[in-house]
Amino acid sequence: MQTLTETPESQSSMFEPYMRPDARIFVAGHRGLVGSAIVRELGSLGYTNLLTRSRRELNLEDASAVSAFFAEQRPEFVVLAAAKVGGILANNSYPADFIRDNLAIQNNVIDASYRSGVDRLLFLGSSCIYPKLAPQPMPESCLLAGPLEPTNRPYALAKIAGIEMCWSYNRQYGTKYLAAMPTNLYGPNDNFDLANSHVLPALIRKTAQALRDGESEVVVWGTGTPRRELLYSDDLAKACVFLLNLDAPTYDSMLVEDAPPLINIGTGEDVTIRELAETVARVLGFSGALRFDTSKPDGTPRKLMDVKRLHALGWHHTTDLETGIRKTWEIARTQLL
Numbered sequence: 001m002q003t004l005t006e007t008p009e010s011q012s013s014m015f016e017p018y019m020r021p022d023a024r025i026f027v028a029g030h031r032g033l034v035g036s037a038i039v040r041e042l043g044s045l046g047y048t049n050l051l052t053r054s055r056r057e058l059n060l061e062d063a064s065a066v067s068a069f070f071a072e073q074r075p076e077f078v079v080l081a082a083a084k085v086g087g088i089l090a091n092n093s094y095p096a097d098f099i100r101d102n103l104a105i106q107n108n109v110i111d112a113s114y115r116s117g118v119d120r121l122l123f124l125g126s127s128c129i130y131p132k133l134a135p136q137p138m139p140e141s142c143l144l145a146g147p148l149e150p151t152n153r154p155y156a157l158a159k160i161a162g163i164e165m166c167w168s169y170n171r172q173y174g175t176k177y178l179a180a181m182p183t184n185l186y187g188p189n190d191n192f193d194l195a196n197s198h199v200l201p202a203l204i205r206k207t208a209q210a211l212r213d214g215e216s217e218v219v220v221w222g223t224g225t226p227r228r229e230l231l232y233s234d235d236l237a238k239a240c241v242f243l244l245n246l247d248a249p250t251y252d253s254m255l256v257e258d259a260p261p262l263i264n265i266g267t268g269e270d271v272t273i274r275e276l277a278e279t280v281a282r283v284l285g286f287s288g289a290l291r292f293d294t295s296k297p298d299g300t301p302r303k304l305m306d307v308k309r310l311h312a313l314g315w316h317h318t319t320d321l322e323t324g325i326r327k328t329w330e331i332a333r334t335q336l337l
Helices: 033-044 063-073 088-093 095-115 150-173 199-213 233-244 248-252 273-284 308-313 321-336
Strands: 025-028 077-080 120-124 177-182 184-186 217-221 230-232 262-265 289-293
Touching: 025 033, 033 184, 033 233, 063 095, 077 095, 077 233, 088 095, 088 150, 095 120, 095 150, 120 150, 120 233, 150 177, 177 233, 184 199, 184 233, 184 321, 199 217, 199 273, 199 321, 217 273, 230 233, 230 321, 233 262, 233 308, 262 308, 273 289, 273 321
Parallel strands: 025 077, 077 120, 120 177, 177 262, 184 230, 217 289
Antiparallel strands: none
C-alpha cells in the first residue's frame, strides 16, 4: 500500500501521480468554495487540461445537457463538487429544493461519467450524512446507523443516495467511484449570506458587520455548546487530489464490494461554537460581547470525523483553525466591511 507523509504538492516528488499532467479533469462546481479550491490545487500542480463550466454554460440538473457535455468533452476524471448547500436556516426553509436539486445533479453526472468511460470519479458529500447521535468521532461504518439531524435531512439523504449510487455503479458496472465526506468547510469563495451560510462564514459576517457598524455585541445562534470540526478549503482540495492520485492497488482497496466506497476528510479536532465565535472575534479584532440566542436551534451536538483511514494513507491537514480564519478574513475583508 502506498504510504505518504506530506501534502500532495510535495508528494509529487515522492511518487508517480496516477493522473497525467494533461489528463482531462472535469471539476463540477468550480466556482464554489470546494470546486474553486480544487481548481487552484490542480493548477498549482501543473494540470493543464481542466474542464470547467458555469451553471449558465452547463445546467447539471439537465440530464440531456450533461450527457451531451460528457459525450463531447470525454473527461477522464471527475470531481463532483457541485451541490446546493446551506446552513440550518436554508435547509429548514427549502427542504424540497435541497433534495430535488442535489439528486438531479449527482444522478446526471454519475450516470454520464459511466456512459462516457470516466476513469475515476470523486463524489463530495458532507458529514451530515451520519446520524445525529453518531459515535464520536464518526467512523465511515456508522452510515445509516441511526436517525439523521432533522434540520438537514433532505440534503443528507440526497448525499447518502449519491454514495449508494457510486457503490451500485461500482458493483454493477465496474466503475471506480469514490465518495469523500468532508467535515465543515470554510475558506476563499465561501458563502457569507446570513440566510444561507454555514456557521463559520455566518460568524465572520456578523462580526464584520458589528465592526463596521460599531455594535457592542454579536448574536450567535444557539447555546454555544455544540462542537464543530472545521477544515480549510485548500486543505480539502489537497486531500481530494491526493485521493485521485493514489496508485491503483491503494485506490482500489477502498472500493470493496461489501462496504460503501466512502472516506472521511477532516482534521480530527473540534471546538465549541463559543470557542469558534471567540476565535473569529479575536482574528477580526472585535472586542465586544457575544450573546447566545438560545431560542435558535443548536443542530447536531457534535460532528467530529474519524479520519484514521485517511491518516493511514498518509494525508494530514496542514492549516490550523486560526490561521485558516485569518486567511479567509484577509480575502473577504473588503467584501464584508
